[in-house]
Amino acid sequence: MSESELGRKWDRCLADAVVKIGTGFGLGIVFSLTFFKRRMWPLAFGSGMGLGMAYSNCQHDFQAPYLLHGKYVKEQEQ
Amino acid sequence: MVARVWSLMRFLIKGSVAGGAVYLVYDQELLGPSDKSQAALQKAGEVVPPAMYQFSQYVCQQTGLQIPQFFLPISFSQLPAPPKIYFPIRDSWNAGIMTVMSALSVAPSKAREYSKEGWEYVKARTK
Numbered sequence: 001m002s003e004s005e006l007g008r009k010w011d012r013c014l015a016d017a018v019v020k021i022g023t024g025f026g027l028g029i030v031f032s033l034t035f036f037k038r039r040m041w042p043l044a045f046g047s048g049m050g051l052g053m054a055y056s057n058c059q060h061d062f063q064a065p066y067l068l069h070g071k072y073v074k075e076q077e078q
Numbered sequence: 079m080v081a082r083v084w085s086l087m088r089f090l091i092k093g094s095v096a097g098g099a100v101y102l103v104y105d106q107e108l109l110g111p112s113d114k115s116q117a118a119l120q121k122a123g124e125v126v127p128p129a130m131y132q133f134s135q136y137v138c139q140q141t142g143l144q145i146p147q148f149f150l151p152i153s154f155s156q157l158p159a160p161p162k163i164y165f166p167i168r169d170s171w172n173a174g175i176m177t178v179m180s181a182l183s184v185a186p187s188k189a190r191e192y193s194k195e196g197w198e199y200v201k202a203r204t205k
Binding site: 010012013014015016019020023024026027030031035036040048050053054057059061071 | 085100109112113116118
């Protein structure tokens with residue numbers, strides 16, 4: 001794995017961690033306010049879940065160096 | 079009867095708010111693969127600053143708060159674009175590591191040079 005590819009993977013991991021922890025925290029806030037009487041544990045639970053998902057994604061990304069991250073391009077009919 | 083209907087309504091409102099939040103997360107694929115999360119973060123970085131700027135302009139218009147003209151060298155239409163949120167962590171981390179390592183590598187020679195200069199200075203002062 002080249003250094004630039006490694007750097008891209010780290011960037012992707014950090015961005016993924018920020019998004020997932022924030023999403024988990026946000027969902028925790030919503031559920032805490034709506035169903036759980038403003039307790040703190042949904043926030044911790046959501047943040048922890050987001051962190052765990054991000055860690056799992058990063059681990060998979062680093063341990064599978066030969067998988068290419070591409071995107072689908074629809075074929076245009078002539 | 080009314081209390082029961084009201085508690086049912088409250089439950090439905092809370093359920094729809096929570097369900098909407100869950101659907102939004104599912105629709106934007108925020109808890110999906112890392113590619114989608116990175117794209118979502120980039121999109122948020124492009125959308126949020128102009129939205130905040132427009133919201134602040136709307137609040138100023140509604141509340142009548144205005145910055146006095148003599149404090150502004152330019153008019154509102156000529157204000158520069160909001161800054162883009164982009165912090166290259168990889169570049170600044172690498173630059174930081176290289177700076178620290180180069181400082182450590184020149185530290186002994188620099189320390190010898192400064193101590194020699196200090197010794198010369200003390201010798202000159204005591205003469």
